[in-house]
Amino acid sequence: MRVTANMTAELSVYNIQQGRSRIDKITEKLTTYQMINRPSDDPVSSGTLLDIKEKVTAYDQFNVNITKCKSWLEVTTNGLTGISDILDAARNLVSGSSSLSIQDPTQRQVMHDQLIEIKKQLIEMGNVQYGDQYIFGGGNNLVPPFSQKSGTLTSGISGVTMATTDMAALKDGMSVSGIGIPAGTFIKNLDTTLGTFDLVNSSGTLIPATAGDGATASTLNFFSGDSTQREVEITTNTRQAFSTTGDRLLLGSGDSSLGGVASDPTYGSTNILQVMDELLAAVGDSDPANTGDAVAVSAAAKKLESASKQVNAAITINSSRILRVDNMTILNDINKSTLTTISTSIQNVDLAKYGMQLNAEQTAFQASLAATARISSMSLLDYL
């Protein structure tokens, strides 16, 4: 085959360019420390890398969710523990009393005052906050969930009367409980001008009070929250409920929305605030007309036992949630670590391997340059 100078030059240039291109590719890998710098470098692995990147980001977010959720759960634990301690104090107070102390007006007044304070503390613990959110408010947690006011009930009548100044925070649909009010009762037809509202059940049907003379003030316990258990995603397609709702905790029901439906979990069925009201009524005070009722005190004390069990059930479920999210953090970290390892194995450059390859390519390139220079200078002209 005829070989001309142009052929030699073209082939040399072509091969030099190929060599330079190989060197450039290796240099890019060594300087970026990445095997794949653009999708076209390795389209299949690029897809894998992007998928991994997305999943790692998701796991990071899940762990952020868990961290915030766990903070909430820990504040809940503190609140529940506080409520449990308060109930213990109430039980100690009741169990330490005797039928003789009930007969003494002075001792009755002391117990009465202590029980008033205990109930106040219960309500304060029920209104504990995490930031600007009320822990036990359920889905309506931007206002204090628990409050107690005075109102007048009439046995057999669904209408309730109270001071208009006490009605500011009340709304139709709020749960209301107390002595003489059946369980599962809500506010309807609230009239802040007349100072009245009706008692209805979850279907909206009017419910008559079971006690009250229409003149004597009764203690009314209101709950403005609901049964909504907030959830967050703690891993792919897995949600964890993290709120303990006040209705389940202190009212013994998960059905605190007008027309709502009770749902898991349930801690018990004791309306703790109403038990405190019953205990207060049973203990009486220094007023000779309000003598104590030892039998009623004993009955209320038994309900306090149930109340303590109810709060302990809430503590147990809350603790199990903390355990679950802790475990999920570990699982997420393991999954993330596995994915990161895969990504690293695809993406990281073997410096030793590519360093040696670069040396080899450089040597070959230098040889091709030297050969080209030598061959290009050979000509018959030099010998004529």
Added chain:
Amino acid sequence: MSISASMQIAVNGLNVFRSANAVISQNIANVSTPGYSRQKAIIETAPTINLSGFTLGSGSMISKVERFHDALLQQQMANSNTTLGYDTAKSLALQQIEPAFNDIGVDGVGAALARFFASWQDLTNNPGGIAERQSVLSNAQILADDLHAASKTLTDMITLQNDSLTPVIDDINIKLKEIARLNQQVTTTEMISGNANEVKDKRDLLLLQLAKQIGITSTENSDGTVDVELVGGGEALVTGANAGIFSLDKTTDLNSYKVELIPAKGTLTSKVNLTSTLSTGSLGATLALRDEIIPKDYLAKLDTLATTLATDINTQHSALNEAFDLNANQGINFFNQSYTKTGDITAGSDTVIISDVTNLTDGMQVTGTGIPIGTFIGAIAAGSFTLVNAKGDAVKATATVSVTTLTFDGTAAAFSINSSMSTYTVAASSQNSNAGDNLNAVKIAGFANKRLMSSGTLTYNGYWNALISKMGLDVNSSKTNVAQDEAFNNQLSVLKDSTAGVSLDQELSDMMMYQRSYQACAQVISTATAMMDTLLGIVR
């Protein structure tokens, strides 16, 4: 034979070897000239003469100057150039748009999608939090910006391909004209028994350069002219001394010029539209990139991602009695919604007939068959609206279609947050008056893992990643094709050089040979002169 006859034969020889050396000089002088084919003087014995009953030779002559040229190799190189031209143009364009899809190097649409849904996750932890709500809006805006940037890269490339047609067509026309002129020169030169080798070399080089731009076949006629035809349709580009003329129709659609050809020896009435048939060479690549590859393989998929995302989020964010904002109001569309309606369009008209104009507003982007890219609603009237471009100039439909599907704001470029959205109108709650409820935010955050794209087979990020992988595959394969084409082209070039290239060593050795032959002929003349002197000396 007389002494003068010998002298004449020697003089003939001097002329022959001087001419042969002139051919060698021509070869050596053009050793680096692109497209030059080496020539060789073919020396034959001169016709014999009859002298006194004896048949005697009359020396040598140059019967012709032969040009080393392989027509088959020339056509193969032309075909190879066409493929190389197409693949190179496609590869360069794809490499220019690849950075817009390089989520490996920098955070792009994929990362923006992940951050958008992550901000909804953060909102689930504190649904009433203003900071979390602002984060949702901010990340939505970043997502919109990234979608706009990716869309703009693609539409800019489409515009660039369209605009590049003008200089390419002009260049092709110049080449066609030049080839026709060279055909004329060849005819004229050979008519007067001249040597048109250099003209043929120039013509062959032009044909190879033209082949890079469009696929051609060339046929050499007996008169030395070359006829050039378009591959595929066979339209005549050059016939003898007549050249075809390419032109661009820029009147129908400013964003999509039509390529037309008046064939060689044709008239205006024989003009043909080649836009959809030209598929070879760099011109074919330009048209394919502008009309098929970028709009259908990438832009359409990007638009689908944007509109599906907007529609899905809007549906949940405004779900009746399931989505409420911080003020306990029913949720509204989070993003500006795209709409699909039917209407009638007429080719050459800027008015669309449409009965349902609800939700349509001036300035909305319109897409559909027969509607040029980058068209918007100009003015809405009862039962119709006008089409305009971004500058407000009237745009005409390019097809007549009745009851055609029209999409409004159904593009990534139109993806935007509803102007009524604020931190208070982000609908995180699923209950009226319960701003602490986060169920709607949980549902929207969960969209990140739901397979809502491609008939329920891919998540949003999965769809985007698949688009990136496709882009990567296309760029990778285009680079491989170019490398293979260059290697093949190089091989053919080497083969051509082997046949037609000038070898300095060969030329120099031939030159020495002719030099010696010249010296020998000169010696014959000297000897004949001496013999003549001797003879004259006898006579004196």
